[in-house]
Amino acid sequence: MPVEVRIPTPLRKFTDGADTVPVEGNSIAELLDDLDKNHPGLKGRICEDDGSVRRFVNVYVNGDDIRFLDNLASPVKDGDEVSIVPAIAGGTRSLS
Amino acid sequence: MSSTPVSVAVHTAGTVCDLVGNTPLVEIQRLREGVADGVKIYAKLEGFNPGGSVKDRAAWNMLRRGLDEGRLAPGKTILDSTSGNTGIALAMVGAALGFPVTLVMPANVSIERKRVVTAYGATPVYSDPLEGSDGALLMCREMYEAEPDKWFKPDQYFNEANPEAHYLTTGPEIWEQTDGAITHFVASIGTGGTVMGTGRYLKSQDEAVQVIAVEPADAFHGIEGLKHMESSIVPGIFKEQELDSKIGVATDDAYDMVYDIAASEGMLVGQSSGAALCGALEVARQLDEGLLVVIFPDFGDRYLSTNLWMGWKNRKQTRNQ
Numbered sequence: 001m002p003v004e005v006r007i008p009t010p011l012r013k014f015t016d017g018a019d020t021v022p023v024e025g026n027s028i029a030e031l032l033d034d035l036d037k038n039h040p041g042l043k044g045r046i047c048e049d050d051g052s053v054r055r056f057v058n059v060y061v062n063g064d065d066i067r068f069l070d071n072l073a074s075p076v077k078d079g080d081e082v083s084i085v086p087a088i089a090g091g092t093r094s095l096s
Numbered sequence: 097m098s099s100t101p102v103s104v105a106v107h108t109a110g111t112v113c114d115l116v117g118n119t120p121l122v123e124i125q126r127l128r129e130g131v132a133d134g135v136k137i138y139a140k141l142e143g144f145n146p147g148g149s150v151k152d153r154a155a156w157n158m159l160r161r162g163l164d165e166g167r168l169a170p171g172k173t174i175l176d177s178t179s180g181n182t183g184i185a186l187a188m189v190g191a192a193l194g195f196p197v198t199l200v201m202p203a204n205v206s207i208e209r210k211r212v213v214t215a216y217g218a219t220p221v222y223s224d225p226l227e228g229s230d231g232a233l234l235m236c237r238e239m240y241e242a243e244p245d246k247w248f249k250p251d252q253y254f255n256e257a258n259p260e261a262h263y264l265t266t267g268p269e270i271w272e273q274t275d276g277a278i279t280h281f282v283a284s285i286g287t288g289g290t291v292m293g294t295g296r297y298l299k300s301q302d303e304a305v306q307v308i309a310v311e312p313a314d315a316f317h318g319i320e321g322l323k324h325m326e327s328s329i330v331p332g333i334f335k336e337q338e339l340d341s342k343i344g345v346a347t348d349d350a351y352d353m354v355y356d357i358a359a360s361e362g363m364l365v366g367q368s369s370g371a372a373l374c375g376a377l378e379v380a381r382q383l384d385e386g387l388l389v390v391i392f393p394d395f396g397d398r399y400l401s402t403n404l405w406m407g408w409k410n411r412k413q414t415r416n417q
Contacts, residue, residue, distance in 0.1 A: 011316055045316055056318020057318070086318050
């Protein structure tokens with residue numbers, strides 16, 4: 001069972017309008033690579049050229065910000081839910 | 097022994113609402129690379145409003161109009177969607193007037209926001225953070241439609257009392273503060289209330305005044321409070337045809353400008369102010385002479401826990417290498 005990645009409204013043009021897409025990988029870095037393989041250009045909107053997550057973007061694993069986990073090396077497993085959220089409404093450590 | 101009569105001059109305000117507006121203008125002294133000597137840039141510091149932002153003006157005027165027209169009356173609860181400053185403003189004005197307030201906001205608003213609105217006694221309701229401010233707007237609309245008699249919904253995106261607040265206060269203040277010498281007005285777009293209302297007033301005094309709006313350059317951005325019009329639900333009060341131009345600013349440039357404004361001008365402001373000054377400088381660099389006024393919507397202390405400051409340390413290290 002793959003990991004579900006939730007896509008924010010402004011990036012759904014890369015996913016044909018889908019708000020959730022299934023992605024394969026064991027870490028956030030692998031997920032982002034797989035995401036870009038299936039939806040070319042998407043990673044470039046989320047990450048800087050050096051691969052780090054852009055400063056106004058938050059990535060959450062089951063509601064926890066990866067900056068407070070293990071960043072791009074944060075592990076993910078089947079059934080986890082990953083969310084990509086622009087920091088328009090401020091940043092918090094968790095979505096709840 | 098008779099006591100000596102003491103004469104006391106009392107200067108009071110009826111409520112905190114009477115202190116909204118009359119914010120100061122300050123000249124941008126150092127962040128003017130590439131700007132001709134004949135061009136002056138002034139920032140209007142809306143953080144000096146009692147609730148800490150430009151939104152106090154719209155909130156107060158929308159509630160005042162609601163009271164005048166009888167739509168806001170005892171027994172009603174004030175309801176609106178907001179990702180930030182409008183919520184704080186409505187919570188403050190609601191508390192001062194004695195009305196309960198319910199606010200719909202994306203669940204990932206900063207902790208400072210949640211605590212401030214709660215401190216004013218407002219009830220927060222959280223919407224899906226992935227849907228952003230439009231998600232909060234739609235959820236709020238559903239809540240209103242389910243119980244229309246319960247709520248007074250100021251609806252800042254569609255309420256003409258929002259731009260009217262700026263027509264009645266921000267515009268005249270700027271005209272007076274610049275002695276009518278303003279040539280360009282620059283403001284970022286959240287609802288469009290500031291740029292519309294202020295712009296209308298300034299043009300009513302001098303048609304030649306240029307009105308310029310600043311928005312995020314891209315739909316996927318991190319400039320809190322601002323709307324990228326092309327990809328958003330366009331506010332009913334926003335009339336693009338009344339603008340002379342619109343400038344897109346990248347999130348990274350807006351954030352960097354916030355750091356520069358603090359370090360070079362001594363003002364810690366929010367990201368929408370950073371974006372606004374980026375836009376103002378773009379305009380200023382094309383001029384030989386002129387007087388620009390740019391709105392700084394709030395101060396920066398309410399963003400210290402947000403992404404704005406997350407990359408700050410790394411950036412400084414890189415810069416100093």
